[in-house]
Amino acid sequence: MPSTPSPSPGYAPPGQLWLLPRRAQEGLDLDHRQVLAVVEGAYRALRGGGSDNPVKTVVDGPDHRSLSYSMVARDGGTGTVCFKAVHEADPRRTRDAYRFHSFAFLVDDATGEPIALMDVAELGPLRSSATTALLARAARPDARSALVVGTGVQGRTALPMLVAALPELERLQVFGTHSEGLRAVRDGVAGREVEIVTDLERAAGEADIVIGAAGLSVTREVRRAWMKPGAVAVLLGYGVHPDVCHGADHRIATDTAQMHATCGDLRGPDGALPVVHAELPDILLGRAPARRHPEDVVFAYNSGMAVTDAALGRYVADLALAAGRGEKVDFW
Secondary structure, eight states: OOOOOOOOOOOSOTTEEEEEOHHHHTTOOOOHHHHHHHHHHHHHHTTTSSOBOOOOEEEEOGGGSEEEEEEEEEETTTTEEEEEEEEEESTTOSSSOOEEEEEEEEEETTTOOEEEEEEOTTHHHHHHHHHHHHHHHHHOTTOOEEEEEOOSHHHHHHHHHHHHHOTTOOEEEEEOSOHHHHHHHHHSSTTOOEEEOSOHHHHHHHOSEEEEOBOTTOOOOBOGGGSOTTOEEEESSBSBOHHHHHHOSEEEESOHHHHHHHOGGGOOTTSOOOOOOEEHHHHHTTSSOSOSSTTOOEEEEOOOOHHHHHHHHHHHHHHHHHTTOSEEEEOO
16 A cells, blocks of 8 residues: 655745756665665556556657657655656657757645656656566566667666666676667666677577667667567567567556557557557556466566656655755746
């Protein structure tokens, strides 16, 4: 059961708003295991915990010049309401003009007082990688090898969180096309070796866990025929071909409605999507299986959910408050 929300510690005086830009969040003592626990708690609270997470609103600009979306959610465990907005310019990187801006406005639902307006450029990948790790651990708790496709922000956070969730992993691999990103992924897991692979088909065929974390400019994708029996593919960006979704033996998702709203690239020629067999909140509560048979190839769809932004945003805000970060401005 979710914990009873504690009284607001007083984030800003009446009439003021507490701003937490990216620089105010840098260097906070974030523990990956605690992040996993916070995100898992948010998913569990979606089932009878006073939480709510409506489907996001998405606007795709003409000729894919931009991608914008907004989300609102309430996390019952912390009593936090989150309003999140994201805008990406040139998301396909076709005009060399890529820009990304995102923020979240957090409110304490018990007191009605605002908590903070915070940049979430780093928070988003953090909660996404935690969700990926939860999906992977549920579907393949005995995994010994993992492959990440993509070296952007999502790709760089995937392996450290996965290792926190599955410390018994022995082999870590990454596939990408940008040397700087490859180095960042390789150096991002303290005390562990990360192999840079060039043969994606071979690496995918040997991996227990495959994570598609690339951006829209991805050049290669893992195919269903490459995956070995019992493997799981988690898609949170690009890098896993739609035929993995359609050809999987078992399909799981964070939320089916959210998946239908955001995964246009996965639809078949008739515009349809295959059935989703289980959702993450039910899997975590033991109400639905993450796989049915040991030999199943499992496809997992990780769609961002604002309820995790609410819970994790509150966690980060409390760390920042204790560290004396941010600034308070007259606003209302």
